[in-house]
Amino acid sequence: MAEKPKRLNLNQKYQLMTRGLDWETTYQSMDEVFPYDRYEGIxxxxxDKWQDPFRLTMDAYWKYQAxxxxxxxxxxxxxxxxxSQLNISDGRYMNAVKIWMQGVTPLEYAAFRGFAMLGRGFRGAGARVACQFQSIDEMRHYQTQVHAFSHYNKYFNGFNQYSRIRDRAWYLSIPKSYFEDAVSAGPFELITAISFSFEYVLTNLLFMPFVSGAAYNGDMATTTFGFSAQSDESRHMTLGLEIIKFMLEQHEDNLPIVQEWLDKWFWRGYRLLGLVGTMMDYMLPxxxxxxxxxxEIYWEDNGMALFNDLARYGLRPPKxxxxATKEKYRITHEFWSTIYQFSHATALYTWIPTTEELDWLSAEYGELFDTVYRPRYEYWQELHEKGERFFQKRLPVVCNVCQIPIFHTMPDDPLMNCCLVSEYKGTKHQMCSQGCLDIFNREPEKYCQAYIPPQQIYQGxxxxxxxxDYRKWLHIKDEETGEYYGSEDHVMWEQWQAQAAKPTGVAPAS
Amino acid sequence: MAVKFIGDSYDFPCANRQENYGGDMNIYIVWDHHLIYCAPNTYRLPPNMKFRDFLEQVFAPDYFQHPDVEKVDWEKGVWQMENQPWQPDFDKTFAENGIAHNSFIRVATPGLEGLHGVGN
Structure with missing residues (x-):
């Protein structure tokens, strides 16, 4: 009787199909073949001590993803x-999806490129394979988001040229510069920035509000790709934690380098997430x-608990x-005020929240909201009702690191703009905060090259x-911008509501 | 701590250096406690512009939707440059006042604390 063919168990299969395919090069030195994974000092x-907890192989990957x-x-x-576009909570909701399409979907593509570089850059096969899978995931997330949103593009403004405005629009330079900062660093900093600081530490603040928000607001397309991406995201998070532990366990000299990266990328990630927080507080009806x-939940509780766990490696919480915690009562209101007054230069609509929404914000944010931001919104509402909708005509100063207009206020004085200055090579540079100033001063050679939209506009x-002129250069049409009430999206939404309200099958009264 | 790099050097010009402004310069200025205008403003202007002309003809009109702009007396302002105390001469030019490319100026106007007296 023929012997039954032996089957490989998962672990054997993983070993053979990842590290088993790897070899020490001899025609060229390993340093020539992998020229980028040492210069950062890691x-x-x-x-071989690299652990891939998923033991994922290509054949299994294709099967799951298909x-x-x-x-x-x-x-x-x-x-x-x-x-299904008729089932969303309100026409205003679609602006949350536009922010995602314009700002975050291109990050998925940027992540695909970044992880493709990592999938070639590390000399360890386990890490390379994990990054190659993630690279394919990111490309897939980019594609499925474009497909999901393409349905909304048939009806709503603001979706049609996300890739052009990603490269040109001032507010999209915030996410764009974040990623370009990461991919222009070395491979270990890139993976620390994206896999750990962003995907592990801060991702709940990004995905949770957006995907749950989509579900709450009747957006089936977004909810579905969110769930489809979820199993990939958990793999990405695990890669993030693994890379940190791996670096710290390999050599004690790695600790100060990793700590500096965590300090930097926590602050950059936090600044970027201000945009997402604003979407949560203002764009979800x-x-x-x-x-x-x-x-409070995802940083003050969960984030600090994580850093307590990591203390055994010598890490402390990020500088x-x-x-950031002091700013939790103000950052989204400052950000919405900014988008509101510059929305004539975005492919978004903005509005003053309804009375019920202002009440919700009052309940969530308390005294500071009631004394500062609520009266501000009420003043702008009065101007709007007089036909003098408030728009800022002058270009703002933008932070040379996070690239956000410097609406930020001092940590202990929410009524005073914070604008810090650092001089490098005889040119002064402005930053929004001590966090961004530290990042600039650590690598001024890098950030002095930043492409800051208002500076570039003035340089011609x-x-x-x-x-x-700038809006024309963005190819954003007047009707795609500015105030929501009275916009093309709003008019269309009202028509849909009126149609839905009509009884069907009843003869019109004569 | 300096940037780590591959190769012999890592040396690039500043993207916002003055030579990119064709003889003009970039300046930044904020009127404190008037936060309905969210951020400091930025201007491209010639260095020989009189500071008073700038304030009256360029800067103040940018705050046209703020009721305080009717009442403001810039000469009573408390001025700072690069976050340090500083006193401009209103009838001199930017250059004569020591205002250089990318200078950051802030002015507070005691008594005019914004809408509702809370810095708006």
Whole structure:
């Protein structure tokens, strides 16, 4: 009787199909083949100590992803066939999706490129394979988001040229510069920035509000790709934790380097998430939770617990996290005020919250909101009702690191703009905070090259010197910008509501 | 701590250096406690512009939707440059006042503390 063919168990299969395919090069030195994984100063004694907790191999990967893809596209088809755009909570909600499409979807593509570099850059096969899978994941997330949102592009403004404005629009230079900062660093900093600081530490603050917010607000397309991406995200988070532990266990000299990266990327990530918090507090007609509450749960509780765990490796919590916590009562209101007054130069609509929404914000944010931001909104509402909708015509100073207009206020004085200065090579540079100033001063050679939109506009590189010229250069049409009430999206939404309210099958009264 | 790099050097010009402004310069200025205008403003202007002309003809009109702009007396302002106390001469030019490319100026106007007296 023939012997039954032996099957490999998961671990054997993983070993053979990842590290088993790797070899020590001899025609060229390993340093020539992997030229980028040492210059940052990270010391790796034994790449074989790398643990990939998922033991994922290519054949299994294709199988899982294909199954998810089939389910996702079945739902996206039904979204289109059933006119699901009619089921969202309110026309204003779509601006949250526009922010995602314009700001975050291109980050998925940038992550695909970054992880493709990492999938080639590390000399350890286990780390390379994990990064190659993530690279493919990120490309898939980019594609599925474009497909999911393409349905909304048939009806709503603001979706049609996300890739052009990603490269040109001032508010999208915030996420763009974040990622370009990471991919222009070495491979260990890149993976620390994206896999650990962003995907492990801060991702709940990004994904949770957006995907839960989509579900609360009747957006089936977004909810579906969110769930489809979820199993990939958990793998990405695990890679983030693994890389930190791996670096710290390999050599004690790695600790100060890793700590500096965590300090930097916590602050950069936090600044970027201000945009997401603003979406949670202002762009979701049905609220999930406030930014303040999310910050308390996901940073003050979970984030600090994580750093308590990591203390055994010698890590401390990132610098300036106390300042971030002080800002939890103000950052989203300052950000919304900024987008509100510059929304004539965005492919977004903005508005003053309704009375019920202002009451919710008052309950979530308390005294500071009631004394400062609520009266501000009420003043702007009065101007709007008089036909004098408030728009800022002058270009703002933008932080040379996070690239956000310097609306930020001093940690202990929410009524005073914070604008800090550092001089390098005879040129002064402005930063929004001590966190961004530290990042600049650590690598001024890098940040002095930053492409800051208002500076580039004034230098004549963006179509002209006025905001009108700039908007033309962005290819954003007047009707795609500014105030929501009275906009094309609003008019269309009201027509849909009126149609839905009409009784069907009843003869019109004569 | 300096940037780590591959190769022999890592040396690039500043993207916002003055030579990119064709003889003009970039200045930044904020009117404290008037936060309905969210951030300091930025201007491209010639160095020989009189400071008073700038304030009256360029800067103040940018705050046209703020009721305080009707009442402001810039000469009573408390001025800072690069976050340090500083006193401008209103009838001199930017250059004569020591205002250079990318200078950051702030002015507070005691008594005018914004809408509702809370810095708006």
């Amino acid at each position: 010391k790796i004694k034994d790449w 199954e998810k893809e089939r389910k996702l596209y079945a739902i996206l088809d039904s979204v289109a066939q059933n006119n 049905k609220k999930v939770m406030s930014w303040r509450q999310a910050w 300036h996290h106390e300042a 590189n963006c179509g002209g010197a006025s905001l009108e």
